[in-house]
Every structure is written in structure tokens, then in C-alpha cells.
Amino acid sequence: MEKTYNHREIEERIYKFWLENDLFKANPRNVLENKKKPFSIMMPPPNITGRIHMGHLLNNTIQDILARYYRMKNYEVLWQPGTDHAGIATQNVVERELLKEGKTRYDLGRDEFVKRVWKWKEEYGNIIINQLKRLGISADWSRLKFTMDEDYYNAVIYAFNELYKKGLIYKGLYIINWCPRCYTTLSNEEVENKEINGKLYYLKYPILDSNEYVIVATTRPETYLGDTAVAVNPNDSRYKHLIGKKVKLPLIEWKRKDYYNNEILNEIEIIEDEFVDMEFGTGAVKITPAHDKDDFEIGKKYSLPMVLIMDYNGILNENAGYFKGLERFKAREEIVKKLSEHGYIEKIENYRYNVGICYRCETIVEPIISEQWFLNLKFFKDIAKKVVEENRIEIIPEYGKKIYFNWWDNIKDWAISRQIWWGHKIPIEGEEDVLDTWFSSALWPIATLGWPNETDELKAFFPTSILITGWDILFFWVARMIVMSLFFKNEVPFKKVYLHGLVRDEKGRKMSKSLGNSPEPLELFDKYSVDGVRMGLMLITPEGQDVRFSEKYMEVGRNYTNKIWNIGRFLILNFDGNYQPLKQLQIEDKWILYQLDDVIENVNKGIENCEFNKTAKLLYDFTWHKFADWYIETIKTREDKNFAISNALFIFENLLKLHHPFIPFISEELYQKMPFKKKISIMNEKFPNKYGFDYKEEFENYEFLRSLIEEIREVKGIFKVQNRKDIKIYIHSETEEKLKNLVKEHFRIIKFLGGIESFSETNEKLKNSAIIVFDKFLGFLILENYDFEKEKKRLEDELETIEKLYNSIREKLNDNEFLNKAPKQIIENQKNKLLELENRIKKLKIILNV
Ligand SMILES: [Zn+2]
Structure with a gap:
């Protein structure tokens, strides 16, 4: 046998050996014929664009531990692996590749582009799977699934149609998160918050037939072009007299049109609503229903017109008059300049606030109205909460439950259409959009098993036993799988969810390429x-x-x-x-x-x-x-x-x-x-x-021998004779009989592990020896040609020094001034030091017999 563990060679050979012997394969017949109980687990499918990172390592190691354990417990284990087509991410990768050739996806056209993505997938899509295999994981690779496989595709389309027929999928005008760069809608979960140093602009709107102004504060002044009302709080005495009056939007001399192409006025009404925060800005807020989430809700409530001021590339449109054609942030500069020149800006303050950014490309997200397909999630709220409340799905750790309920309590319908080409095309005549990637992965626990067909796999392995995933995709994925399984199978998708944490660096920072803190x-x-x-x-x-x-x-x-x-x-x-x-x-x-x-x-x-x-x-x-x-x-x-x-x-x-x-x-x-x-x-x-x-008794007896040996080793250390094996031990007659016999009977162990030459009994308290005393045991260590008494003098001096140090630290720790002033860490260190000294003093006192 080799002297060292040659892991590279062994890992490769052993993994091949497992595969060759089909040791990862699941057989549903063993479950259906009652030969074995099932244990099934769905691998969260990594994106085909992915490379293995520390998160995969953690997630898959945990799954592998479970799969291997239950296999050895004689369960029929299905560990279902697969990959996700990752709509936006994959499309971005291929678009970037095209860009190097100086082309865009529009140059290729939809069919050619999708072909190109497939080609990319064939070449690079399984890199992450091969990387995962190196981790030794025991998934059933013969069942590898891809969310765009033909049968899986069909399952997704079937699911859409069923939900559509039941009226749970609908098309509607809605304010959505829009990434002008990726040119697509983003779900709420796909928008990340970023704090930025921006500005708060105070705009002056002249009140019609009056010399007065109303001042509104905004971080996005360009959106004033789409304003269709100003709102104040009905309890705000500053504005009571203005309610019902109109303001004139500055500079706008051109005609504006709403979403339905109706001409609308540039004189807008001051309305009242409780939602207005009297503390923010001036207490009067501009309402832009087509470009702000809260304003959209207000707009619906008061039937305000919706004025889009830009197209979906983020370029200002006809409604922007002579600002038309400007990119949205360039437009902001120009508009502020113009408003300022004409005296319509009261002041500009520095302001730190959160903006939503696209989680794929970090572009600032534009809230914008658009026609989208929605899945009515409110419909599922009660049942989705109930299965967790009743522990039909157990969420570990507990805190995951609270987050889950909270999400459902604030649920909004889910915008499921995406304006990209790579994905499952919405099966409605004339539709160009594809479905959100998470729509297809929501079907993962059933579609991988052959649903909507009633397969053996489905019968044997569904509902699955446990889901292992990071808490960061609790809503993206976990909640939506629950919805789909309940709807289509009237059953929970898994009996347990184990949410693990994220892998961070030593300082607790998120791992990222730019910080260089993410190990390969x-x-x-x-x-x-x-x-x-x-x-x-x-x-x-x-x-x-x-x-x-x-x-x-x-x-x-x-x-x-x-x-x-x-x-x-x-x-x-x-x-x-x-x-x-x-x-x-x-x-x-x-x-x-x-x-x-x-x-x-x-x-x-x-x-x-x-x-x-x-x-x-x-x-x-x-x-x-x-x-x-x-x-x-x-x-x-x-x-x-x-x-x-x-x-x-x-x-x-x-x-x-x-x-x-x-x-x-x-x-x-x-x-x-x-x-x-x-x-x-x-x-x-x-x-x-x-x-x-x-063997409880033998356990305790050996524990005694073990503590005796540890004691001997420690004392030998103190007397600096730890390497000598010619030490004799004398056991005093006062020692308990049972312990004496244990030493006698098992002296071979003490001799070897304690480094002791021989033992005898004695009636005297031996001088010129080191004393070992504990719990009904008294012994003396004697070493020829060694002056224990001299060593004891040395130790007595040491004891004196230590005791002085001990007292001074104790005094310090009783001093309130020190406690108030010193940094926490120093106080903690001193406390530890005190404890250490205390133990040393005790030890020395015992062996010196003080
Ligand atoms: Zn983007």
C-alpha cells in the first residue's frame, strides 16, 4: 500500500469504477414492487452558462451526503440531475459572442439566433456538469435533464395552456421592471438594490391662474414629462387650499398622448390621497403612472392617464417634445438644464438612495408600463401557506418559514413573459415573447420525472424527499415549485426543504470575481x-x-x-x-x-x-x-x-x-x-x-487510566522530563483499592503511553518526587539521578511570580475605569489570561503540595 494518499489518481479511477458499475442508477421498479423505500432528491439545475463555484460545492456535497447515506440505508435513491437553459444569461453570452463578429441578434434573425444558442449549448453547456462530477457526486447521470429537452419543453407548454384555460394566466397592462440593455422584463426578484449618491431635484410647478407654485421633489426629474397629477396628503394643512386646483407642467408646449393614443392635457390636477408621505420632500408628489410603481397604483385608483415618455431602449419619445431622441440619463441632464434656465428648479440636494439594477448586467432598471403575461399568484396564496403551516413541507431552519409566509402575504402577480428569443415561446398565436426561465424550473420536480405522463418515475419518486437549496432562491424557485406541484399534482413537491447559507469569505463578504476572494x-x-x-x-x-x-x-x-x-x-x-x-x-x-x-x-x-x-x-x-x-x-x-x-x-x-x-x-x-x-x-x-x-464499566475504567496517563504526561512536562521513560510510579496506600488494581492490571498501558518504567506501592509520602493527586488517587513519580527538590524550588519561584501577575490582572479587571475605557478585545484577552493563570496556579499548588 502506497505511503501517501495519491488523490488525483485515486479520484479519477474510483469515479470511473462507480460509473462502470452503475452504482448511481435509480430503478423505480424496486419501489413499485415494494422491494425498497424511495428516497428522491432533485438537483437544483445549474445554468448551462455556469462554472462551478463554492456555492455549488456546498449545495452538492450536502446532497451527495444524503444520497449516499440513504443508498446505504437500503433506500432506492433517485438523485435527479440536470441543467437550466437560463434564458437571459445564455442569450447574453451568445450575444456577446456575436458582438465580437460585429453582429447583433437582429442581423441573424430569430431562427438563426436560436440555432446559434443551441450550438453554443452543445459545445459549452455541460462544462459545469463535468466539473461537478469531479466532486464525486452520485447523481443518476443517465437521467440528465435539460429544461429545453423536447419532452421538458412540451411539459412547459402543457402547463401554460392548462393554467391559461383555468384563467390563471392573463395578459395585462402593468408596471414592470424593465432592463433597457437586456431589452426584457425582470421579475421583482431579478432586480437588485444598489445604494447610490444621487440628487434630489425640487421642481416648481406653477399653479394655474395664480402666482403660486407647488414644489415637488424627485430623483428622476425627466419623468415629469409623463406626470398626470400632483398628490398631497389630505391632512397636510400646507396644501388644503390647493386641492382640486391645476398646475401647468413647465416648458411643455407640445401635445402629449397616453398609452391608448388619446391626446391629454398638460394642465394636471392636484389630488389628495392618504398614501402621500408628508415628511418626504415638500409633502407634494408628482404622479407618473407609466414610470413608477406607486404612481401606477394611484393612477389606477383615480383613472389617471398613463403617458410613456420613452421607448423600451430607454430613448425619449414624442411625448418628450424637443427632448425626443435623447437617452434617458442624457435627457435628465438636458431637462434639468432647461428647467433651471427658466427658473423651474427651486433647489438640488445631494441624496443617497436605492436604485434597482438588473441582476444580469447591473443596468439601472426602468419601471415602465407594458403588456405582459401574468400568472395569478394570489390564487395560490392560501394553499401554498397552508402546506407549510401544516408541516406537509418542513422548512429547515425555522426562520425560512417566516420569510416564506411574509413573501406570500405581500404577493403580487408574477410577470412570466420575457422579451427575449432563447426560451419556451408562449404558445399563443402571434406571441413573440418567451416564458421566464423560472416558469420552466418551477416544473422541475414533476417534468424531470416525465410529467404530464403518468410514468413509473413519477409514481415511485414523487413527491420527492427533500430539497437542498440556498435561501437566496426561496422565492425564485422554491415557492413556485410548490405552486406548480399543488396545481398539477395536488401534492407538495418535496416533504422537506433544507436551506443552507451562502459561502462568504473569511471577513463575511460575498464572494465575487472583482474582490478576488472567490477560490476556484x-x-x-x-x-x-x-x-x-x-x-x-x-x-x-x-x-x-x-x-x-x-x-x-x-x-x-x-x-x-x-x-x-x-x-x-x-x-x-x-x-x-x-x-x-x-x-x-x-x-x-x-x-x-x-x-x-x-x-x-x-x-x-x-x-x-x-x-x-x-x-x-x-x-x-x-x-x-x-x-x-x-x-x-x-x-x-x-x-x-x-x-x-x-x-x-x-x-x-x-x-x-x-x-x-x-x-x-x-x-x-x-x-x-x-x-x-x-x-x-x-x-x-x-x-x-x-x-x-x-461496556459502560470498562469504558469508565479505561477513562480513569486515560486521565491518569494525561496527568502523568502533564506533570512530566512541568518537570521537563517528558522524554524519559525510566520513571517509577509509587502509589500511596490511601488510594482507592479499585484504582490501585486498575493500575496493576493494566500497567502495560500506563507504561507505554505514560512512559513509566515500573510501579510499586508505598505507605509513605515520598519526598524528592513529583506528586500526582486526583480523585481518590495519590501517587509519586520518582526519577533516579534527578533532583526533584531543586526543581520544586524553581517551580515555587515560578508560582510566586505567577501569583503576582494573577493579582495584578485581577485588580485591573476590578477597576471600573479600565473596564470602561479599554477595548472589548483587550478585556477579553485579560480575562482569558486570568483563567489560564488560575489553572496553572492550581496545578502547581497541587504538585508542590502547597
Ligand atoms: Zn440587464
Whole structure:
């Protein structure tokens, strides 16, 4: 067996081995014929434009842990993989490619362009899938789905038509988020907020037949061209006398037309409505129904005309008069200049506020009215809330529920049409738009299984067992899958949703290319091995919270896999070919077996409850600090070596199985080399269940020996003789009989692990010795040719110094002035220091017998 874990070679070979043996494949017949219970999980489909990033790593590692665990628990596991066509994102990529050739999509025309996207997809669309495979994930690749596959396409169109027939899809004029660059509508969730340093403009509107003005404040002065009212709060005494009067929009001498091409007036009314915030600006607000969400609602309420002032490229139109043809931000400059020249601007203030930006291209989003297709989400509100309230869908962690309910309580209809070419074309005569990408991914749990046909897959694996996803797509995706499954299958899409956090950098910042804080997963694999990265990640992923990524932990993961490799190698090298586990059990065997049971129970529970971090830590501590540090070390003292190694192999067999979901490659490779190998793959083995080892007494006895050894090591350290093995221990007759016997009986362990030559009993309190005393135990360590008394003098001096330091720190910590002034971190450090000194003082006092 190789000295080191050569991960690159092993990962490649083992993954091929799994694929060749069809170990990831799901067979619905096993469920339908009642041979196995189903466990099914849908992979959130990555975009075909995607490259693997830390988020995928986290998301897929968790899914893989579950898939591998339930397979070993004898479930029929379907892990359904696939990719998403990602409408806008993919279209952008191909458009950028075209731009390099000096062309736009219009040069090609729709059919050619879509062909071009397909060609791009064939070439690059599966890069992310191949990258994910390196992570070792065990999805059923023979079932790989794409949201534009023919059968999937048909399912999407079928769904649209059914919803349309029921009147749940409708076309309407609506204020939408529009990206003039991507030339498409964006859903609310596709708009990101960005805080900017902008300006607040105070515009003066002259009141008709009066010398008075009303002043309105706005961050988008160009929209005044589309104003059709001014609104004030009815409780605002400043404006009471103006209600019902009209203002004249400055500079506008041309005719304006509304959305339906009717001519409208440039003299607009001052209306009253409670929604107006008296504190904002001047308390009077301009109303532009065609370009603002709130104004759109007011406009509907009072039947105000809607005046579009620009086209969908963001260029001002006829309604802008001589500003026509200007780009919207250029127009803002020009309009402000003109208004200012004519004295229509009262003042301009610096103002920090949020703008909506396109999540694909970061262009500032324009709210604009447009004819769009909508899905009536309000219709689903009650039932979608109810299934979560009644725990038919369990959301972990709890806080996800609150966010979910809150979203439904403020639900707006969902604009499902997009003005792009790449996607599912809306199946209505004359329609050019395609459906929002999320409309098709909302059908993911059913359409991947062959719906609307009643397939075996659907019967066996739906509803799915659990969905693993980041909380950032709770609404984009999770809520909408719930809607579609309830509507079409009258059933929830999954019984559980586990929302994991985002992967952030060590400082808690979002990972991004521009910050350069986003590590390349493939490089991490090369450096730390896939298993090392998976384990490292699970060790730092707190349940349901964001992850603070640190490469240090990938190193921890790698060291851990090396440790496991070394344990395996030690066992193989010391194995004589005769495997006889659980015979001739000694105290250390019983000690470890007793704890193994506990570990088995908690790993089962931990994975089932999605407590991956806790479970990874448990495995780590047990394997490294109990099994390797103590058990393996202890059995080196055994005469009946083969029985000892057999027992160790038995524990190791269980450990490999328990670890397999977390670190699949190394556990498989070691399994293949071990005498306990019975199946083709460790994946075919049963996941361990508690054995019921009843060794509590032996466990406690060994724990006593362990603390005695630790005590001896510590005292040897204090006297700086830790490397000497010729130390004798004398046990005082006052020591409890049981403990005396334990030392006598298991002296081989103390001798080897404590570095002690011999032991005797004594009635005296021995001088010239180091004292070991704890819990009904008193012993003396004696070393020939060593002046303990002299060393004790040194330690007494040390004690004195430490006590002085201790007192001075304690005084400081009682000083209110210090506590008020000093930084928190310093106070914390001092407190820790105090505790450290206190322990040292106690220890010294004991061994010096003060
Ligand atoms: Zn955009």
C-alpha cells in the first residue's frame, strides 16, 4: 500500500469504477414492487452558462451526503440531475459572442439566433456538469435533464395552456421592471438594490391662474414629462387650499398622448390621497403612472392617464417634445438644464438612495408600463401557506418559514413573459415573447420525472424527499415549485426543504470575481483532494447559516484524510491475514466499542436531521482523538497482536462506512484494500446501526487510566522530563483499592503511553518526587539521578511570580475605569489570561503540595 494518499489518481479511477458499475442508477421498479423505500432528491439545475463555484460545492456535497447515506440505508435513491437553459444569461453570452463578429441578434434573425444558442449549448453547456462530477457526486447521470429537452419543453407548454384555460394566466397592462440593455422584463426578484449618491431635484410647478407654485421633489426629474397629477396628503394643512386646483407642467408646449393614443392635457390636477408621505420632500408628489410603481397604483385608483415618455431602449419619445431622441440619463441632464434656465428648479440636494439594477448586467432598471403575461399568484396564496403551516413541507431552519409566509402575504402577480428569443415561446398565436426561465424550473420536480405522463418515475419518486437549496432562491424557485406541484399534482413537491447559507469569505463578504476572494474549486481539489475539501467544508458550515470560507480548513480536511490513510496503512501492515474480530476483548476494545455505538447512533441521527456540521465534527473527533490517539496507541502494547488488529479493523470498517457519505473516494479506496471487504463497493454495504455493546464499566475504567496517563504526561512536562521513560510510579496506600488494581492490571498501558518504567506501592509520602493527586488517587513519580527538590524550588519561584501577575490582572479587571475605557478585545484577552493563570496556579499548588 502506497505511503501517501495519491488523490488525483485515486479520484479519477474510483469515479470511473462507480460509473462502470452503475452504482448511481435509480430503478423505480424496486419501489413499485415494494422491494425498497424511495428516497428522491432533485438537483437544483445549474445554468448551462455556469462554472462551478463554492456555492455549488456546498449545495452538492450536502446532497451527495444524503444520497449516499440513504443508498446505504437500503433506500432506492433517485438523485435527479440536470441543467437550466437560463434564458437571459445564455442569450447574453451568445450575444456577446456575436458582438465580437460585429453582429447583433437582429442581423441573424430569430431562427438563426436560436440555432446559434443551441450550438453554443452543445459545445459549452455541460462544462459545469463535468466539473461537478469531479466532486464525486452520485447523481443518476443517465437521467440528465435539460429544461429545453423536447419532452421538458412540451411539459412547459402543457402547463401554460392548462393554467391559461383555468384563467390563471392573463395578459395585462402593468408596471414592470424593465432592463433597457437586456431589452426584457425582470421579475421583482431579478432586480437588485444598489445604494447610490444621487440628487434630489425640487421642481416648481406653477399653479394655474395664480402666482403660486407647488414644489415637488424627485430623483428622476425627466419623468415629469409623463406626470398626470400632483398628490398631497389630505391632512397636510400646507396644501388644503390647493386641492382640486391645476398646475401647468413647465416648458411643455407640445401635445402629449397616453398609452391608448388619446391626446391629454398638460394642465394636471392636484389630488389628495392618504398614501402621500408628508415628511418626504415638500409633502407634494408628482404622479407618473407609466414610470413608477406607486404612481401606477394611484393612477389606477383615480383613472389617471398613463403617458410613456420613452421607448423600451430607454430613448425619449414624442411625448418628450424637443427632448425626443435623447437617452434617458442624457435627457435628465438636458431637462434639468432647461428647467433651471427658466427658473423651474427651486433647489438640488445631494441624496443617497436605492436604485434597482438588473441582476444580469447591473443596468439601472426602468419601471415602465407594458403588456405582459401574468400568472395569478394570489390564487395560490392560501394553499401554498397552508402546506407549510401544516408541516406537509418542513422548512429547515425555522426562520425560512417566516420569510416564506411574509413573501406570500405581500404577493403580487408574477410577470412570466420575457422579451427575449432563447426560451419556451408562449404558445399563443402571434406571441413573440418567451416564458421566464423560472416558469420552466418551477416544473422541475414533476417534468424531470416525465410529467404530464403518468410514468413509473413519477409514481415511485414523487413527491420527492427533500430539497437542498440556498435561501437566496426561496422565492425564485422554491415557492413556485410548490405552486406548480399543488396545481398539477395536488401534492407538495418535496416533504422537506433544507436551506443552507451562502459561502462568504473569511471577513463575511460575498464572494465575487472583482474582490478576488472567490477560490476556484478545481484548484482546491488539486491542492487538498476532493475529500479534503468536502470534509473541510462540512467542518465550517454551520447549520442554516452563511459559511465563512477559510482555506485553512481545507488543509484541516486534507490532513484528516491523510490521517485516515495512515491508520488504514498501519492496520494493513500489521495484519497477519487472519481476520477474527470481536474476540479476546480487552479494556481498550470495550472502551472504543462502547463509544462506537454512540457515534453510530449520532451519525445516523445527524444526517437525517441535516446536522452535517455537527456530524462531521463528531466523526473527526472520534476518529482522530479517540481511535487514533488512544485506541491504536494502546493496542501497540498487546501481546495478542492479531486479535487486537482484527478488532481495530472491525472499528475501522464501521468508520469507513460512517465516513463514506462525507469522504467517498478515500473510504472506497481503503475499503477495497481491507480484509473485511465483502461487496463490490462500499456503496453496496449497509450503513452501520447501533450494535448494543454494553461496556459502560470498562469504558469508565479505561477513562480513569486515560486521565491518569494525561496527568502523568502533564506533570512530566512541568518537570521537563517528558522524554524519559525510566520513571517509577509509587502509589500511596490511601488510594482507592479499585484504582490501585486498575493500575496493576493494566500497567502495560500506563507504561507505554505514560512512559513509566515500573510501579510499586508505598505507605509513605515520598519526598524528592513529583506528586500526582486526583480523585481518590495519590501517587509519586520518582526519577533516579534527578533532583526533584531543586526543581520544586524553581517551580515555587515560578508560582510566586505567577501569583503576582494573577493579582495584578485581577485588580485591573476590578477597576471600573479600565473596564470602561479599554477595548472589548483587550478585556477579553485579560480575562482569558486570568483563567489560564488560575489553572496553572492550581496545578502547581497541587504538585508542590502547597
Ligand atoms: Zn440587464
